[in-house]
Amino acid sequence: xxxxxxxxxxxxxxxxxxxxxxxxxxxxxxxxxxxxxxxxxxxxxxxxxxxxxxxxxxxxxxxxxxxxxxxxxxxxxxxxxxxxxxxxxxxxxxxxxxxxxxxxxxxxxxxxxxxxxxxxxxxxxxxxxxxxxxxxxxxxxxxxxxxxxxxxxxxxxxxxxxxxxxxxxxxxxxxxxxxxxxxxxxxxxxxxxxxxxxxxxxxxxxxxxxxxxxxxxxxxxxxxxxxxxxxxxxxxxxxxxxxxxxxxxxxxxxxxxxxxxxxxxxxxxxxxxxxxxxxxxxxxxxxxxxxxxxxxxxxxxxxxxxxxxxxxxxxxxxxxxxxxxxxxxxxxxxxxxxxxxxxxxxxxxxxxxxxxxxxxxxxxxxxxxxxxxxxxxxxxxxxxxxxxxxxxxxxxxxxxxxxxxxxxxxxxxxxxxxxxxxxxxxxxxxxxxxxxxxxxxxxxxxxxxxxxxxxxxxxxxxxxxxxxxxxxxxxxxxxxxxxxxxxxxxxxxxxxxxxxxxxxxxxxxxxxxxxxxxxxxxxxxxxxxxxxxxxxxxx
Numbered sequence: 001x002x003x004x005x006x007x008x009x010x011x012x013x014x015x016x017x018x019x020x021x022x023x024x025x026x027x028x029x030x031x032x033x034x035x036x037x038x039x040x041x042x043x044x045x046x047x048x049x050x051x052x053x054x055x056x057x058x059x060x061x062x063x064x065x066x067x068x069x070x071x072x073x074x075x076x077x078x079x080x081x082x083x084x085x086x087x088x089x090x091x092x093x094x095x096x097x098x099x100x101x102x103x104x105x106x107x108x109x110x111x112x113x114x115x116x117x118x119x120x121x122x123x124x125x126x127x128x129x130x131x132x133x134x135x136x137x138x139x140x141x142x143x144x145x146x147x148x149x150x151x152x153x154x155x156x157x158x159x160x161x162x163x164x165x166x167x168x169x170x171x172x173x174x175x176x177x178x179x180x181x182x183x184x185x186x187x188x189x190x191x192x193x194x195x196x197x198x199x200x201x202x203x204x205x206x207x208x209x210x211x212x213x214x215x216x217x218x219x220x221x222x223x224x225x226x227x228x229x230x231x232x233x234x235x236x237x238x239x240x241x242x243x244x245x246x247x248x249x250x251x252x253x254x255x256x257x258x259x260x261x262x263x264x265x266x267x268x269x270x271x272x273x274x275x276x277x278x279x280x281x282x283x284x285x286x287x288x289x290x291x292x293x294x295x296x297x298x299x300x301x302x303x304x305x306x307x308x309x310x311x312x313x314x315x316x317x318x319x320x321x322x323x324x325x326x327x328x329x330x331x332x333x334x335x336x337x338x339x340x341x342x343x344x345x346x347x348x349x350x351x352x353x354x355x356x357x358x359x360x361x362x363x364x365x366x367x368x369x370x371x372x373x374x375x376x377x378x379x380x381x382x383x384x385x386x387x388x389x390x391x392x393x394x395x396x397x398x399x400x401x402x403x404x405x406x407x408x409x410x411x412x413x414x415x416x417x418x419x420x421x422x423x424x425x426x427x428x429x430x431x432x433x434x435x436x437x438x439x440x441x442x443x444x445x446x447x448x449x450x451x452x453x454x455x456x457x458x459x460x461x462x463x464x465x466x467x468x469x470x471x472x473x474x475x476x477x478x479x480x481x482x483x484x485x486x487x488x489x490x491x492x493x494x495x496x497x498x499x500x501x502x503x504x505x506x507x508x509x510x511x512x513x514x515x516x517x518x519x520x521x522x523x524x525x526x527x528x529x530x531x532x533x534x535x536x537x538x539x
Contacts, residue, residue: 006439009492011288030138033285046149049211056257068130070269086421088347089304089384091515130269133276148201151192182220238523241537248282273501281498282536290325298375301510303383305518327496329535348384356400364408377414381510386477416479423473425450447476
């Protein structure tokens with residue numbers, strides 16, 4: 001065994017500027033799309049919300065068009081990372097999301113916290129000033145809104161749904177369940193959203209902002225269902241993105257615009273960084289790209305999801321995510337299947353030969369169509385071990401994957417099959433106030449290593465996380481690439497989460513959004529057969 005420190009990956013921005021920090025890279029070089037063919041100088045948006053909330057959003061958009069000075073003395077968790085666990089092939093994010101239902105802009109981009117004891121020292125590298133987002137700034141892009149594309153929801157309609165009065169016009173919570181209220185509220189949004197899609201007058205919006213009032217969040221934002229939770233935001237997104245000609249949506253909690261309430265909010269400048277970056281990507285731009293030698297590699301992640309809505313607790317669905325070096329991502333939701341843990345002697349799901357072959361063939365076909373080029377190398381990150389026919393003839397997934405790849409790309413294609421899962425290894429420092437450095441890599445043997453994707457950041461001179469770093473097991477099952485190079489790629493792929501503007505993510509993008517996608521597909525109606533495959537719909 002030997003321990004080494006992998007170099008922090010750099011990513012490429014506009015004007016071929018290379019940097020390891022996204023905020024610094026964007027400040028100096030601008031978006032990667034500026035020097036490619038994908039830049040769009042305008043983000044046309046629509047708004048669904050109350051009249052007052054729509055005015056709040058307009059004010060916010062105006063604010064981010066100008067410089068916003070950082071207030072680092074009050075900023076919260078700069079990495080916004082959630083502790084994670086990859087267990088039995090399923091990516092579980094260990095956070096208190098149901099308690100943090102008011103998180104900023106629906107994702108981890110600045111989650112709110114109840115504690116008033118969280119303090120951080122001033123660090124402008126962690127939290128730099130936001131330069132302003134408009135056509136004259138380094139971003140060379142601006143938000144535009146056609147008022148005719150906005151839809152107003154009356155407070156009276158919201159109050160009626162939340163309180164739900166009976167025939168005698170008296171409060172009657174007992175007659176209408178909380179789940180029914182959530183469905184009524186979502187139907188109200190669906191009606192307005194479909195109207196925008198079908199009846200825009202001049203310019204079709206590329207993103208729709210939906211503002212959820214605080215009283216809705218408080219009443220029906222998160223509902224307990226035994227040992228499960230109903231999440232209103234996931235339900236809304238699942239209902240909207242499957243509609244014909246859908247556009248990406250961004251759900252915004254009212255208090256994130258008014259910046260009111262008891263919970264502490266992330267610094268305004270940091271919220272602006274995350275907000276514009278996610279919106280630019282949802283507008284089909286590329287904020288930055290990986291600086292790797294082999295730019296014709298297709299990175300695929302395969303993980304599993306438990307189908308909560310099923311009466312059978314054994315039902316699973318596979319989720320495959322394919323990315324190129326620019327972070328252009330596609331999502332594929334495989335057919336549901338039953339996994340008998342007792343019969344198969346493991347709770348970790350595996351794929352049959354035909355299922356694996358069909359899944360990978362579908363992924364590569366769509367990847368080629370989307371990117372207009374065939375990859376010469378395929379890297380599969382899987383959250384369970386690879387089974388062969390020799391291990392279990394009913395689940396010869398390895399042979400199926402390999403056959404699908406060769407049939408799609410030919411015999412000359414290179415392929416690496418890699419398992420990525422939570423590690424039980426722990427590396428500790430003898431001295432110092434911080435955990436191990438991000439990129440610390442323990443090479444156990446030529447096919448197995450332990451990688452820390454989180455940890456102390458020399459550039460920041462601090463550890464920006466709030467959890468003890470958990471490493472990943474990197475296991476090479478088959479392929480010609482060294483375990484070190486495979487780990488370097490995984491470390492680089494932790495810098496492709498465009499849902500925020502953070503220095504890194506704790507998981508590579510190939511498996512990071514498996515959990516997010518899985519959460520949303522739980523709320524698809526049974527008749528949904530062709531959900532969107534571009535991953536920014538699920539952000």
